[in-house]
Amino acid sequence: MTIRTLVWGENVHEQTNKTVAELYPSGMHAAIADSLNRNDGIKADTAVLQDPEHGLTAERLAATDVLLWWGHAAHGEVSDAIAERVCEAVWSGMGMIFLHSAHFSKPFKRLMGTACNLTWREAGERERLWVTSANHPIAEGVGPMFELENEEMYGEPFGVPEPLETVFVSWFQGGEVFRSGLTYKRGAGNVFYFRPGHETYPTYHDANVQRVIANAVRWAHNPARRIADPTAAPNVPVDEAPEKITERGARLHNPGEDGFR
Amino acid sequence: MTIRTLVWGENVHEQTNKTVAELYPSGMHAAIADSLNRNDGIKADTAVLQDPEHGLTAERLAATDVLLWWGHAAHGEVSDAIAERVCEAVWSGMGMIFLHSAHFSKPFKRLMGTACNLTWREAGERERLWVTSANHPIAEGVGPMFELENEEMYGEPFGVPEPLETVFVSWFQGGEVFRSGLTYKRGAGNVFYFRPGHETYPTYHDANVQRVIANAVRWAHNPARRIADPTAAPNVPVDEAPEKITERGARLHNPGEDGFR
Amino acid sequence: MTIRTLVWGENVHEQTNKTVAELYPSGMHAAIADSLNRNDGIKADTAVLQDPEHGLTAERLAATDVLLWWGHAAHGEVSDAIAERVCEAVWSGMGMIFLHSAHFSKPFKRLMGTACNLTWREAGERERLWVTSANHPIAEGVGPMFELENEEMYGEPFGVPEPLETVFVSWFQGGEVFRSGLTYKRGAGNVFYFRPGHETYPTYHDANVQRVIANAVRWAHNPARRIADPTAAPNVPVDEAPEKITERGARLHNPGEDGFR
């Protein structure tokens, strides 16, 4: 079984910033997809903001098992309708991984229900990611910790709900900490946030980062058949109740009528 | 210390449905506020959909410790901007209680990050709410369970994230179950969902329901000073890092510049 | 890859109660193992209380990926040392599934940290298990709910910590509810509690129950290499700190000395 993976990138700084273009000549999304494609059982493709419908048609989402999202400068250019479509795909069972500055992307804010804010500093300082959940499948193979010599700092408080599990916590040279690997479930979809990945550093060329992302793709994949209508709120007619009952009192709706939304 | 409480009602069926108007001649919001005002330490006021800005100006939210929300037929008439304002108030520390059909209200869906769907049946059947968290402050005084002789059924799966705590689970005469009391935290705000309250039954006149709602107001109240800007993502300049560091590598932003959103 | 599964049964009522012996002539553990062995990728064996060391030597636990536990009349006859050995195996990464009356077994109480109590009634009443987590892998293939025509009732409050996820909630004919499928993580081990299985009813011959148990075995399996010493608390010598530091102030221990326990 192959996990159909789609790496979405906003693809802006790769076009406008010399440092980023040199680090990721085919784009960050392509670098991430290339590293995923070196794993058996994962088949990664890419889509970008500039594609029609941002490359995220209903058909393509239906054929995607796990979606990765990297965005930073152009969160506001993502269509509200497409962001909602992505969330519905998650609720129906698509796995989703948010990378670094995607903490402020529309789908992440929508799925978390919070402000998703943090403190930050661009100084190329050392980050050390500690595994806080021993033997978690997402941390497989990276040891008790790993280091990134140059990264942007993200600091607490991170404005997200309590996760299902905290997998990584980061130490920063400048004195801050950050919960940098967090798991969530939203509907039938598994969601993972992974902190590293500032575009002016070679983070997505790092072997440990690549390994965590591949692990996360496998973890996020829910093999169950996708839920056909993940927002349906079906009426159960009185005569189809599991136990026999007789209707009593006043009601608002006629039999079979849709509920209010 | 008095908890400044605001009960928001959409106030539609009270005007259009004879059964509802007879049960709640001053409106459901007024009935709920009246019962809250019989508790020492709670001062409850009301607001309705039809008020200017739905009665939810920034000033009023800033002066509200706990907001209760009942809506059903007119979720779509609530302004997106005001729904977002309500969510920001929660993130800043305002407590919030969602009642019954408010599971499909804009603020609840926004705060949960999920579809918030369920199954339902209007048959006036018996509901029995069991306390699943012994001695939880929200369940204080109602015993191990209490019954409502006539209620609408809501059935699982309830499309919400795993709660911090499950306080009540409902048994329905027709054979379904529902997690009917759930706690969440969103930013600095405590959030409680409480299932009962279909408008064609006298649920908000029930002493146990009134007691749970008053308990929930006390539980949801966060006495800390509200966070001034709950969505801020401040830059920490290099020379203000807690530990002395030297900037390295390329950066996107000039010192003091705002981040992307 | 085959999941090495061990079904542990206390094997008491099968020997002393005619009804149980007729339902499960080879023992409940054997019936459960037989049904598991009809699944590709699962190889199930059995062990019983009466075996030397209850069949749970260190070597056998080390070679077990997932352990299932059924006990009722003889919880007190399980050796404390072996119960602790089982818990350490869980912390090292062994999956574990507790069935029905195992809620009062020594390993379950030890892993939960709570009283694990509940209310109960033996009346052969109808139980209906509703899936509360849509598309959860443990609920794969059983539909939105399934029924057991005759079961013992277990009622809330169930004295356990909040789970990672609530997968099933049961409706009982007599009016109670119960959170009957709960997931936990303890160290590197995945833990699942599954309610049905009173010994005087044919529950473990039910196709849905068998399916859930097989699903749970797959879910609980952590393929990572087991943690060698899951209770170790290693000292990090000053000169092996990730960042260079100089020792300051008074200390209790000499370099390399073990900590207190």
Add this chain to the structure above:
Amino acid sequence: MTIRTLVWGENVHEQTNKTVAELYPSGMHAAIADSLNRNDGIKADTAVLQDPEHGLTAERLAATDVLLWWGHAAHGEVSDAIAERVCEAVWSGMGMIFLHSAHFSKPFKRLMGTACNLTWREAGERERLWVTSANHPIAEGVGPMFELENEEMYGEPFGVPEPLETVFVSWFQGGEVFRSGLTYKRGAGNVFYFRPGHETYPTYHDANVQRVIANAVRWAHNPARRIADPTAAPNVPVDEAPEKITERGARLHNPGEDGFR
């Protein structure tokens, strides 16, 4: 209402180590109790390992709203029966706060259900505790972070279950991180773990540490009447079922008989 607080200390190093004796001439427990007694609404007393029954008789626990626990060198000298009595008090509703090396105390390991292990280093290095849950009542008044110039390092992975909420995460000068403020619920009791407090440093004289501990006492206090028998598993006779049912099938127990344990 006054919160009846009891600070338990093992009181060993205060008697045997010159540094500790000079820092805490009346004992660490006394220093902590003294600082708590400077708060309105808290009345703190002390008990030590060397007292009869370690100062923790059933009567005294019944009259204690919140218990604090500090131990390090003598965990093994605490009676198993008294540790279990303490846990039962928590399940019945007593709040409990575990300080620093109490992570390896018998009651903490029993309540967590895990190994509670970590890595450590005694080097008097700098610790900086960041608030990860904005406006959490336990963090009231300490700002976004606070520093301790000399502390023992505790490093991840910390072998505990996922908490209800992560309130503090620590940064250490030597390069490690630690989740240093964690909330749990066990039965009706609120539990908080707070990391700082190595006995050779003046940590319990620090104003921020004192403030957090007083905040935690208020947070942990459950004002509900204590549960009389927190381990009871009562039978519900068939004729007392909430819904009328008729007994069917075979049963193990006679009416009114106790269940197995």
